[in-house]
Amino acid sequence: MSLTNASPADAAQAAKSASHVLQTLSAEARNEALAAIHDGLAAAKNEILSANARDLELARQAAADGRLSQSLVSRLDLGKAGKWEDMLKGILDVRGLDDPVGQVTLRTRLDDGLELERVTCPIGVLLIIFEARPEVIANIASLAVKSGNAAILKGGKESTESFIAISRVISQALESSRVPNGAIQLVTTRDVIPELLALDRYIDLVIPRGSNELVRYIKDNTKIPVLGHADGICSLFLEPSADPQQAVDVIVDAKTSYPAACNALETLLIHESALSTLLPTVANALANKGVELRCDAQSKAALQQALPNLAVVDAQDSDYDTEFLALVLAVKTVADLDEAIIHINTHGSHHTDVIVTADKEHAEKFMSAVDAAGVYWNASTRFADGMRYGFGTEVGISTNKIHSRGPVGLEGLMIYKYKIKGNGHITTVYGEGEGKKRFKHESLPL
Amino acid sequence: MSLTNASPADAAQAAKSASHVLQTLSAEARNEALAAIHDGLAAAKNEILSANARDLELARQAAADGRLSQSLVSRLDLGKAGKWEDMLKGILDVRGLDDPVGQVTLRTRLDDGLELERVTCPIGVLLIIFEARPEVIANIASLAVKSGNAAILKGGKESTESFIAISRVISQALESSRVPNGAIQLVTTRDVIPELLALDRYIDLVIPRGSNELVRYIKDNTKIPVLGHADGICSLFLEPSADPQQAVDVIVDAKTSYPAACNALETLLIHESALSTLLPTVANALANKGVELRCDAQSKAALQQALPNLAVVDAQDSDYDTEFLALVLAVKTVADLDEAIIHINTHGSHHTDVIVTADKEHAEKFMSAVDAAGVYWNASTRFADGMRYGFGTEVGISTNKIHSRGPVGLEGLMIYKYKIKGNGHITTVYGEGEGKKRFKHESLPL
Numbered sequence: 001m002s003l004t005n006a007s008p009a010d011a012a013q014a015a016k017s018a019s020h021v022l023q024t025l026s027a028e029a030r031n032e033a034l035a036a037i038h039d040g041l042a043a044a045k046n047e048i049l050s051a052n053a054r055d056l057e058l059a060r061q062a063a064a065d066g067r068l069s070q071s072l073v074s075r076l077d078l079g080k081a082g083k084w085e086d087m088l089k090g091i092l093d094v095r096g097l098d099d100p101v102g103q104v105t106l107r108t109r110l111d112d113g114l115e116l117e118r119v120t121c122p123i124g125v126l127l128i129i130f131e132a133r134p135e136v137i138a139n140i141a142s143l144a145v146k147s148g149n150a151a152i153l154k155g156g157k158e159s160t161e162s163f164i165a166i167s168r169v170i171s172q173a174l175e176s177s178r179v180p181n182g183a184i185q186l187v188t189t190r191d192v193i194p195e196l197l198a199l200d201r202y203i204d205l206v207i208p209r210g211s212n213e214l215v216r217y218i219k220d221n222t223k224i225p226v227l228g229h230a231d232g233i234c235s236l237f238l239e240p241s242a243d244p245q246q247a248v249d250v251i252v253d254a255k256t257s258y259p260a261a262c263n264a265l266e267t268l269l270i271h272e273s274a275l276s277t278l279l280p281t282v283a284n285a286l287a288n289k290g291v292e293l294r295c296d297a298q299s300k301a302a303l304q305q306a307l308p309n310l311a312v313v314d315a316q317d318s319d320y321d322t323e324f325l326a327l328v329l330a331v332k333t334v335a336d337l338d339e340a341i342i343h344i345n346t347h348g349s350h351h352t353d354v355i356v357t358a359d360k361e362h363a364e365k366f367m368s369a370v371d372a373a374g375v376y377w378n379a380s381t382r383f384a385d386g387m388r389y390g391f392g393t394e395v396g397i398s399t400n401k402i403h404s405r406g407p408v409g410l411e412g413l414m415i416y417k418y419k420i421k422g423n424g425h426i427t428t429v430y431g432e433g434e435g436k437k438r439f440k441h442e443s444l445p446l
Numbered sequence: 447m448s449l450t451n452a453s454p455a456d457a458a459q460a461a462k463s464a465s466h467v468l469q470t471l472s473a474e475a476r477n478e479a480l481a482a483i484h485d486g487l488a489a490a491k492n493e494i495l496s497a498n499a500r501d502l503e504l505a506r507q508a509a510a511d512g513r514l515s516q517s518l519v520s521r522l523d524l525g526k527a528g529k530w531e532d533m534l535k536g537i538l539d540v541r542g543l544d545d546p547v548g549q550v551t552l553r554t555r556l557d558d559g560l561e562l563e564r565v566t567c568p569i570g571v572l573l574i575i576f577e578a579r580p581e582v583i584a585n586i587a588s589l590a591v592k593s594g595n596a597a598i599l600k601g602g603k604e605s606t607e608s609f610i611a612i613s614r615v616i617s618q619a620l621e622s623s624r625v626p627n628g629a630i631q632l633v634t635t636r637d638v639i640p641e642l643l644a645l646d647r648y649i650d651l652v653i654p655r656g657s658n659e660l661v662r663y664i665k666d667n668t669k670i671p672v673l674g675h676a677d678g679i680c681s682l683f684l685e686p687s688a689d690p691q692q693a694v695d696v697i698v699d700a701k702t703s704y705p706a707a708c709n710a711l712e713t714l715l716i717h718e719s720a721l722s723t724l725l726p727t728v729a730n731a732l733a734n735k736g737v738e739l740r741c742d743a744q745s746k747a748a749l750q751q752a753l754p755n756l757a758v759v760d761a762q763d764s765d766y767d768t769e770f771l772a773l774v775l776a777v778k779t780v781a782d783l784d785e786a787i788i789h790i791n792t793h794g795s796h797h798t799d800v801i802v803t804a805d806k807e808h809a810e811k812f813m814s815a816v817d818a819a820g821v822y823w824n825a826s827t828r829f830a831d832g833m834r835y836g837f838g839t840e841v842g843i844s845t846n847k848i849h850s851r852g853p854v855g856l857e858g859l860m861i862y863k864y865k866i867k868g869n870g871h872i873t874t875v876y877g878e879g880e881g882k883k884r885f886k887h888e889s890l891p892l
Contacts, residue, residue: 020791024814108836114825116835123847124817204847225671225848246870253872345466356870367865368470371570379560379868388873389562389864390554390887401569401650402671403849406864418835418852419813422825424692424802426699427834441836 008195011152011185012202015125018182019150023122025178027099033145033177034095038088040173041138041166045084051165052078052134059158068158076159078134087135094142097392100410101148107444110420111430111437115444117419122148124204126413127196129218131210132156137166141184143395147413150183152196152203156210160188197222205413207396212323227412229399231323231349232262234381237340237366238282239357240274246378247278247356248285253380254354256289260325262397263352263384267320267330269340270299275333280306287311291327294319298333320347337362341369348372350399352384352406373399373406454641457598457631458648461571464628465596469568471624473545479591479623480541484534486619487584487612491530497611498524498580505604514604522605524580533581540588543838546856547594553890556866557876557883561890563865568594570650572859573642575664577656578602583612587630589841593859596629598642598649602656606634643668651859653842658769673858675845677769677795678708680827683786683812684728685803686720692824693724693802694731699826700800702735706771708843709798709830713766713776715786721748721779729756729777737773740765744779766793783808787815794818796845798830798852819845819852 006014022030041048059076062068078084106118126149130136137155144151155163167186174181187196196203197218206226208218216230236254238247254265270279275298283293283303287310294315295303303312319330320343334340344353352374355366367375374384384407386394391409398404404412430437452460468476487494505522508514524530552564572595576582583601590597601609613632620627633642642649643664652672654664662676682700684693700711716725721744729739729749733756740761741749749758758777765776766789780786790799798820801812813821820830830853832840837855844850850858876883 020787020815020817023817024811110829110834110836114829219669223665223669225846243870249870249872253874257872257874341466363867365470367863369466371466371469372863374864374866376866377868379866379871380873382873383556383560383866383871384864388556388876388885390556390885400671401861403861405861415847415849415851417813417818418820418830420820420822420825420829421809422823422829424689424695425825425829426695426703427826427828428699428703430834439834439836 008187008192009199009202011187012125012196012199014182015150015152015185016202018180019122019124021180022145022150022183023101023124023148025148027101029178030145030148031095033174033179034091034142036173036177037138037141037145037170038091038095040169041091042088044165044169048162048165048169049079049084051161052076054161055134055159062158072132072158075131075133076162078162083135087138090135090139091142094139094146094393097146097410100146100414104446105416107446109440109442109444111425111440114420114422114425117421118416119419120414120416123413123415124149125202126151127154127203127206127224128152129154129193129206129208129210129214130156132158134159134162134166136209137163137186138170141170143393143410143413144184145179147410149413150185152185152187154187154193154196164188193218194221197224200224209396225403227398227400227404227408228396229262229349229351231399232264232351232397233266233321233323233347233349234263234352234354235267235269235344235348236265236354236356236381237269237271237334237337237344238274238278239271239337239355239359239362240277241358242274242278242356243358244278244281248282250354250356250378250380251282252285252289254382255286255291255329256327257380257382259327261382262323263381264325265329265354265381266322266324267332267347269332269334269343271340272298272333272335275299275302276306279303279331283307283310283312286329289327291329293329293331295331296333299331323349337365341366345369345371351397352376352381354379354381373397454633454638455645455648457633458571458642458645460628461596461598461631462648464626465568465570467626468591468596468629469547469570469594471594473547475624476591476594477541479620479625480537480588482619482623483584483587483591483616484537484541486615487537488534490611490615494608494611494615495525495530497607498522500607501580501605508604518578518604521577521579522608524608529581533584536581536585537588540585540592540839543592543856546592546860550892551862553892555886555888555890557871557886560866560868560871563867564862565865566860566862569859569861570595571648572597573600573649573652573670574598575600575639575652575654575656575660576602578604580605580608580612582655583609583632584616587616589839589856589859590630591625593856595859596631598631598633600633600639600642610634639664640667643670646670655842671849673844673846673850673854674842675708675795675797677845678710678797678843679712679767679769679793679795680709680798680800681713681715681790681794682711682800682802682827683715683717683780683783683790684720684724685717685783685801685805685808686723687804688720688724688802688824689804690724690727694728696800696802696824696826697728698731698735700828701732701737701775702773703826703828705773707828708769709827710771711775711800711827712768712770713778713793715778715780715789716745717786718744718779718781721745722752725749725777726752729753729758732775735773737775739775739777741777742779745777769795783811787812791815791817797843798822798827800825800827819843
């Protein structure tokens with residue numbers, strides 16, 4: 001890892017050159033580098049925790065002055081129980097994943113002696129912008145090395161001392177490996193993000209990890225593809241046929257198990273025939289968890305009749321376009337499945353949406369017609385997660401419509417190239433006319 | 447197909463709504479619509495050719511005044527031998543392709559009764575900007591319907607009358623089908639491209655078909671992902687071990703079989719040990735085909751010694767960054783494989799690059815280290831083509847590093863969604879701690 005005070009353009013160019021070497025390395029060489037990073041960090045624990053203590057000290061002062069939130073201070077602390085060990089274990093977990101490089105995904109015999117192969121390969125250079133969490137840098141560097149991508153890292157400034165200490169160790173570890181040092185660049189100079197976002201000739205993909213505002217700013221200010229999502233407005237449509245216990249379980253889990261997550265539930269669409277049956281049961285369970293309900297007129301009237309003591313708030317139109325990230329749920333009555341689908345496709349953020357129903361046909365239609373990265377039947381939105389999907393890691397959750405969608409594992413850091421092997425084959429001999437050869441286009445086993 | 451004088455925003459919004467219906471249609475419904483388009487066009491031949499004659503008349507006047515090139519006039523002529531029949535056959539060919547929608551590409555049992563599926567689905571709304579070739583509109587509309595994507599079409603203005611006539615027929619055909627009419631929008635008002643390129647909330651992918659200038663303009667002026675390539679600077683590295691006949695065949699095919707194509711050869715890198723052996727043979731064959739060689743000092747000296755009568759031009763630095771699209775070839779001497787790889791990765795456009803060699807190890811290293819959509823061994827660059835790859839069609843050739851790379855078939859118009867089917871499953875019961883359930887993450891057959 002280079003710790004660079006070089007210009008962003010120089011750092012990016014160096015990363016690009018390094019990526020051309022990194023992409024040719026064997027899985028063994030990349031895994032060795034990961035082991036070296038792990039061992040180097042383990043040996044430098046004291047040094048890194050000292051640097052982290054300096055970050056913490058500055059952050060505590062800033063918090064005392066009201067310039068920083070207490071939760072950010074808490075996130076900075078690498079000495080917190082289990083955090084250091086988790087960071088080290090994460091590197092070995094990434095090392096243990098299947099190698100994503102060099103997978104053959106298509107093989108075709110074009111003609112005798114002329115073979116086409118499609119082979120997975122790294123994308124090239126990633127720009128990863130992340131929050132002030134010191135342990136994230138080790139995780140991200142590991143994902144980059146494992147996937148054969150060079151990476152330019154820009155972390156939140158409150159962790160600068162920790163980042164520098166960790167990157168020094170990573171740099172030493174890479175020196176002893178076959179991964180070129182320039183493959184991982186830590187940029188610590190301030191205000192470089194706009195300049196980095198303009199370097200589309202060197203940087204192939206931007207991965208922002210952090211607040212919605214950060215992601216939106218980045219999407220609005222670069223031509224480089226961005227892997228991520230700005231909003232997580234997840235909806236659930238509750239049909240009258242739903243099992244009441246399943247409805248309560250799924251809705252309470254989706255709304256309350258981690259309200260600040262992007263895959264938390266924000267809007268409940270209730271079928272009008274379920275207003276007096278399922279809604280009161282669900283509302284009661286949510287109220288017991290401290291959830292504020294923002295209801296349209298119909299659902300409010302139904303709840304007032306069934307549960308006169310329950311406090312509900314009148315919904316504003318904007319509530320149906322809001323990611324609350326808090327114990328607040330917008331509730332809206334719909335006449336049928338079609339209205340629910342149209343509402344979700346119009347107001348949702350195409351992240352993860354759920355139908356709770358006993359009607360298989362309705363469920364299939366919902367999952368086909370709702371335009372979202374995740375479409376679930378009788379399960380909580382909160383399953384939308386790379387670890388829960390079994391990917392072994394999560395690079396991010398994407399609401400893009402190209403390349404990667406939903407929880408993204410290592411696969412999202414890969415692209416492919418086509419290889420052709422011939423024996424002096426030329427194109428002019430092939431065609432439809434007389435005397436021309438035909439292609440064989442014979443699919444070969446992978 | 448709607449022929450719209452509506453604002454670009456209204457057209458795009460209508461396309462988005464239509465896409466939500468289109469994405470739920472069965473393969474049968476989409477194929478029926480394609481048959482209806484085919485039959486409608488076949489029945490309206492006279493009407494369409496009359497409209498085309500009006501385009502041609504205007505274009506011939508413009509050509510006579512020197513305002514339009516003769517080759518453009520020729521491209522406009524839908525009555526040219528075989529063109530009409532090819533257009534109709536193309537629609538049936540697209541109909542006959544495998545259905546790209548609904549392919550299950552991953553199935554995992556997360557837990558008992560909780561199943562994850564990854565299923566291919568349409569991207570949504572495509573904006574396709576293409577040149578004044580009247581037959582292209584039928585081809586593009588077919589690809590959109592087949593892949594379940596809505597499309598906004600903006601064609602070159604010299605074909606306006608033909609486009610309007612064809613789109614009227616397509617519109618009538620869609621009326622009789624289950625594909626919503628708004629799914630294909632023809633925009634004919636002028637100067638709408640900048641406005642369309644700003645509609646990233648409705649449009650998911652832009653596909654420009656036309657000149658490099660058009661593609662570069664579009665890439666520079668939109669935040670919507672663009673599928674395509676601006677340059678095709680393809681290189682070939684010739685090693686001393688190459689079979690001389692293979693070298694001549696491949697280089698002559700790559701350079702001369704269609705010099706205006708993006709997959710034509712533009713730069714020959716010659717190993718210094720092959721300067722006096724292979725280069726004269728190759729240069730002679732190229733000269734016989736009328737190719738101008740722009741040589742560095744070393745290759746020029748070698749050629750002057752071996753072929754005193756051969757005219758060669760001194761290369762400028764810029765020649766190695768130029769897509770000539772003509773019978774011109776830049777020639778550069780390199781000391782070894784590494785220098786060739788670095789030259790290609792620095793000066794090439796990551797489209798298609800070739801090594802001609804008898805050395806398998808060198809070929810493998812070249813194909814691994816060159817960062818291009820196509821990396822070939824002993825075969826012509828001109829194989830880079832969707833039909834030649836056996837994709838049945840070609841949406842474009844991409845030099846992007848995400849989503850689609852190289853020749854793009856229908857697959858490039860698809861993304862996927864994750865479906866989960868459960869029975870009221872919630873996330874809080876899973877975890878590492880005591881009393882928590884573990885995920886099964888059992889891979890299931892597709």
